[in-house]
Amino acid sequence: MSRHANRTAARVPGAMPALVGVLVASVGLAWVAPAPAHATAPRIDVSSPGVSPAGVSRAATGSEVHALDLLERAARAEESTPYEGTQFVASWGRVTTSYLVEVENVPGRGTAARLLGVGPDHAPVEGFRSAAAPFGDVGHLRLLARNYDLAGAGVATVAGRPVDVVEVRADDRDGDEDRGQTPGDDLLVARVWVDSETGLVLRREAYDPTGRTVRASAFLDLRVGLPVRMSSVPPEIPGPSGQALDDEALASKRSQGWTCPDEPVDGLLLQEVRRLQRHDGEVMQMSYSDGLESVSVFEQRGRLDMAGLEGFRVVRVGQAPVHVRDGLPMQVVWVAEDTVFTVVADAPGTTVAAVVAALPRATTDEEGVLTRIERGLRRAQSWFRGNG
Amino acid sequence: MTHLRDRVAALVDGELGHDARDRALAHVAGCAECRQELEAHRRVKAMLASTSEPRAAQELRLRLRLLAQDQPRPLRAEVPPLPTPVRPLRRPTPARPSTRRRGPGRHPEGRSGQVRPGAQVRSAGRRTLAHRSALASAGALSVVAVVLGGAFVLGGSPTQPVLRPPVDTFSVQHAVSTDDMSLSDPLVGAVTASFVPGEPAPGPATR
Numbered sequence: 164m165s166r167h168a169n170r171t172a173a174r175v176p177g178a179m180p181a182l183v184g185v186l187v188a189s190v191g192l193a194w195v196a197p198a199p200a201h202a203t204a205p206r207i208d209v210s211s212p213g214v215s216p217a218g219v220s221r222a223a224t225g226s227e228v229h230a231l232d233l234l235e236r237a238a239r240a241e242e243s244t245p246y247e248g249t250q251f252v253a254s255w256g257r258v259t260t261s262y263l264v265e266v267e268n269v270p271g272r273g274t275a276a277r278l279l280g281v282g283p284d285h286a287p288v289e290g291f292r293s294a295a296a297p298f299g300d301v302g303h304l305r306l307l308a309r310n311y312d313l314a315g316a317g318v319a320t321v322a323g324r325p326v327d328v329v330e331v332r333a334d335d336r337d338g339d340e341d342r343g344q345t346p347g348d349d350l351l352v353a354r355v356w357v358d359s360e361t362g363l364v365l366r367r368e369a370y371d372p373t374g375r376t377v378r379a380s381a382f383l384d385l386r387v388g389l390p391v392r393m394s395s396v397p398p399e400i401p402g403p404s405g406q407a408l409d410d411e412a413l414a415s416k417r418s419q420g421w422t423c424p425d426e427p428v429d430g431l432l433l434q435e436v437r438r439l440q441r442h443d444g445e446v447m448q449m450s451y452s453d454g455l456e457s458v459s460v461f462e463q464r465g466r467l468d469m470a471g472l473e474g475f476r477v478v479r480v481g482q483a484p485v486h487v488r489d490g491l492p493m494q495v496v497w498v499a500e501d502t503v504f505t506v507v508a509d510a511p512g513t514t515v516a517a518v519v520a521a522l523p524r525a526t527t528d529e530e531g532v533l534t535r536i537e538r539g540l541r542r543a544q545s546w547f548r549g550n551g
Numbered sequence: 552m553t554h555l556r557d558r559v560a561a562l563v564d565g566e567l568g569h570d571a572r573d574r575a576l577a578h579v580a581g582c583a584e585c586r587q588e589l590e591a592h593r594r595v596k597a598m599l600a601s602t603s604e605p606r607a608a609q610e611l612r613l614r615l616r617l618l619a620q621d622q623p624r625p626l627r628a629e630v631p632p633l634p635t636p637v638r639p640l641r642r643p644t645p646a647r648p649s650t651r652r653r654g655p656g657r658h659p660e661g662r663s664g665q666v667r668p669g670a671q672v673r674s675a676g677r678r679t680l681a682h683r684s685a686l687a688s689a690g691a692l693s694v695v696a697v698v699l700g701g702a703f704v705l706g707g708s709p710t711q712p713v714l715r716p717p718v719d720t721f722s723v724q725h726a727v728s729t730d731d732m733s734l735s736d737p738l739v740g741a742v743t744a745s746f747v748p749g750e751p752a753p754g755p756a757t758r
Contacts, residue, residue, distance in 0.1 A: 276742045290742035303732050400742065403728040434732050439724070443712050448724065452732035459725035465714035466557075472718060492725060494718050505716040507725040 230313035230329045234304065234355065236362030242294070243270055244361045248322070248385035254378045256512065257489040263383075269391050270294065277397065289397035307331070307454025310430040311352065319356060321365040322382045326356040331455060353455060361387055369455075371511045378491060405439035405448065412438075421447050421462055422502065427521035428514065431458060451518075456510035458518055463505075467498035480516075483524035499523040554578075555585045558713070563592045568712075 246268050253261035263279040277289040307313070316328040333350035351374070356366035366381035408416065413436050417423055425433045430453040439446040447462040469475065475486040475496065485497040493515050495506040504522055508515045555575055561567050562575050579585050 278742060288742060397742075400723075400727060403724055405724075435728065437724075437728065441717070443714055448721075448728065450725070450728045450732065452729065454732075457725070457729035457732045459721065459728060461716065461721050461724075463714055463716060465712045468713045468715045471715060488718070492722055494722065496716055496718065501711045503714050503716055505718055505721050507718075507722050509725075509729070 226314040227308070227312070229315040231304065231308060233315065233327050233329050233357045233362070234307075234313075237355075237357050237364045240358075240362035240364075241268060241270070241274070244363060244387060245269055245389065245391045246361075246363065246385060246387045247389075247391050248382045250380055250382050252380040254491040255375070256377055256491075256493075260490060267391050267393050269393060272393070273396075273399075275393055275397050290400040291397045292400055303452060303454055305454070306430075306432065306452060310453045311455060312349075316354070318359070321356050321358075322385045324365065324385065325359045326365055327359055329355040329357060331355070356381075358387075363387070369511075372513060377511060403437060405437040405446075408436045408438055412436075416447060422523060423447055423449050423462065424521065427451065427460070428517040431456070431514070431518070456508070456514055458506060458508040458510055458514065460518065460522065461505040461507070463503045464501055465503055466501070467496070467503045469496065472496070480519055480524055482526060485519060485524070495519055497524060499525050554582065555588065559585065559588050559592050562589065571712075 246266075248266055250264045250266060251261070252264055253259070265277045265279060266274065268274045271294050273291055273293040275289065275291045312332040314330050314332070316330040319326050319328050330351060331353040333352050350372060351370055353367065353369045355364055357363070358365050363385075365385065367379070368376055369378040371377045413423060416436075416438075423433075423436060431451045432453065433449055434452050435450045437448040437450075439448060444464055449460045449462070451458045451460070469486055472486070472488075475488045475494075477484050478487055479485070480497075483497060483499070485495060488494040492507045492509050493512065495504075495508075495515060497504055497519070500523070502523065506515060506518055506522075508518070555562065555578060558567065558571070558575055562572065562579075565572075567575060579589055
């Protein structure tokens with residue numbers, strides 16, 4: 164077991180529960196209108212399969228339809244298939260993490276995951292996601308299809324079971340230069356192995372632009388269909404905190420100076436904005452996705468104190484110091500004028516770097532003399548008016 | 552607790568929260584350095600309150616903005632360390648028709664200035680007038696230096712709180728917010744992140 168596991172480096176894709184609630188798409192989904200950049204992801208119109216809506220420039224290939232079909236099956240599999248098994252999960256980068264996870268899924272009840280060997284005195288670290296949690300809408304799958312090329316890639320075997328393979332490739336028509344891909348590349352970014360019998364995702368891998376595996380998870384053993392008795396139900400993982408904002412509330416926040424960009428990097432669209440209230444102030448959380456990767460940006464008003472935050476290294480972006488903690492998810496913290504940004508990302512370093520570059524950063528390491536003088540004058544003025 | 556540093560001005564203005572204020576005062580009670588700084592802030596505050604020139608502050612701010620516009624990027628460029636009040640008084644663009652000479656000229660104080668292109672310099676006028684102007688300017692400039700210096704001291708502490716972002720709490724929040732948004736598996740991530748000791752979970756939204 165990796166020593167890093169105790170750092171809760173275990174934020175690596177685990178598999179099944181992953182696609183749960185992710186993919187609720189119909190066959191022939193492939194051609195739906197591109198997602199507008201709403202504060203919340205819109206629902207997909209699945210009423211007209213096979214019809215290419217306005218705005219879509221190309222039709223789905225048979226292979227792509229097949230791939231989407233497989234991914235859609237994977238989501239429904241969680242709802243209907245009881246299973247239990249052991250997964251191996253790992254991420255590679257500057258920090259390598261790996262661990263074993265025991266997963267139990269009881270349709271109608273929920274999914275439990277137990278990390279083995281981590282926690283104080285190697286006590287298991289575990290959590291439970293209730294089946295009552297609503298499945299996500301299909302915006303994700305639409306994004307995935309829009310931003311990436313999906314294709315069926317034959318069959319294979321995982322944990323002794325036949326699987327269908329789905330390959331996710333970077334769109335080769337307009338390579339994403341923001342993320343270090345050059346146009347014309349046909350870049351494999353992920354593979355998903357889907358159980359032929361049940362549709363469950365048995366294995367998944369993600370690759371960086373150089374082709375190196377950066378994340379992987381796979382079932383080592385799996386028992387399907389047997390009644391699964393969860394002898395002890397782990398503590399339930401709560402849903403997201405805070406309050407989701409609608410477009411109007413978001414516009415209001417932006418007018419107050421909160422950054423909250425719609426699309427910091429090409430293809431990475433704003434899915435949801437939440438407002439959290441903490442003892443030290445408000446937090447705006449923007450969640451972005453391109454269908455494959457997800458990034459959250461947290462904005463807070465204040466000055467940055469990194470004391471007590473361990474494991475961060477400092478990189479320079481322009482003149483500004485940016486604190487990075489590797490692993491999965493990657494965590495990045497920096498301050499820009501009077502805003503502290505925290506980025507949490509299940510995405511390769513290139514994507515994270517692009518997001519950081521797209522957000523405001525301090526122009527100098529220290530406050531400029533001018534800023535300080537201006538603020539002092541404003542303060543002095545407020546004293547004259549008796550506000551001091 | 553570490554030295555107050557930038558929190559001194561906030562303390563003087565009563566902008567710290569209850570707990571922060573208590574901690575700050577407790578620290579000051581035992582720390583001579585911070586106590587001196589606190590006293591200095593209070594003196595400056597008292598001094599500025601006793602002058603009658605809010606307009607002067609506004610005009611100075613305008614001049615600073617014009618100066619900043621004239622600076623090359625980034626906007627928050629360093630200005631020469633105080634006190635060298637000569638340069639901030641130059642207007643980079645002509646405000647109204649005047650008898651001032653354009654182009655390089657002698658500064659009222661008698662120094663030949665380093666004039667930026669397009670900058671206008673106030674004419675020294677006739678020699679005796681120049682002498683008197685120089686004295687008046689010197690007096691005005693020293694007031695400016697004091698006010699700018701005072702503003703610099705006051706401006707050292709913004710009214711924003713000092714934050715340590717709850718990175719691990721944010722990671723959990725990210726996992727449970729985005730589990731329907733990508734092909735990554737956040738359940739396992741949420742499981743481990745949920746058990747990181749130390750950070751309290753984010754509170755519910757109050758509105």
